Amino acid sequence: MNDPLILFGLHTTLFELLAFVLSVTTVALNIRQNHWAWLFAIVSSAAYGVVFFNSRLYGDAGLQLVFMIVSVWGWYSWLHGAAAGAPAAGRPHQLAVSTLDRAGWLAAGAGWLLSYLVLAWFLRSYTNTDVPHTDAFLTAGSLVGQVLLSRKKLENWHAWIVVDVLYVGLYVYKGLLLTAVLYALFVAMAVAGLLAWRRTLVPLARPA
Structure with missing residues (x-):
């Protein structure tokens, strides 16, 4: 599964190709x-965990395990999470799209910053990665995006657009060219997701 192969002129592996297909399906x-x-998301995260570990992107590899755990919570939240948010039209138990309030924006920003600082310290201190700060920053942003996605917050797409643009450069640098193409595709899909979710948006209730 990790044997090298060439696809459309790009050097890749069967594991990376499998993760590519599963990831595109997930975002779609x-x-x-x-x-x-x-x-x-769970299966693609497992596949990419192997790909990233083999490329010494340990922050991203560890993030895939977190993604698998968060995905279980997200799956339940989408189906039964309306008690903690707005219900989808015609589906009283399923969660609908909503936006962050000011406190939510601050929490997301603080979570990204704190996660980055902790991860950068850990990667510098305990791994042999050659990109500790980039890996940490994008890992932290991906975690924030995944949590927002789990609660169907529109802003998850903003996080993914920023993260995915930067990931393209990182994966080109690491020689994961097929994954770089994937993340370029993810940028376009995140824009499409932002527009599609905006059309179904349930606005925040305003105080009287």
Whole structure:
């Protein structure tokens, strides 16, 4: 599965190719707000965990395990999480798209910054990665994006657009060219997701 192969002139492996296909399927289902996206997210995260570990992207590799755990929570939240947020139209138990309030924006920003600082220290101190700060920053941003996605917050797409643009450069540098192409595709899909979710947005209730 990790033997090198060439696809359309790009050096890759069967594991990376499998993760590529599963990841595209995941995002496509996320755009459609289809809960089966979470199943594909779990499997694609497992596949990419192997790919990233072999490329010494330990922050990203560890993040895949976190993604698998968060995906279980996200799957449940999408199907039964309306008690903690707005219900989807015609589906009283399923969560609908909403936006962050000021406190939510601050929490997301603080979570990204704190996670970055902790991860950068850990990667510098305990691994042989050659990109500790970049790996840490994008890992932290991906975690924030995944949590926001789990709660169907529109801003998850903003986080993914920023993260995915930067990931393209990182994966080109690491020689994961197929994954770089994937993340360039993810940028376009994140923009599409932002527009699609905005059309179904349930606005925050304003105080009287």
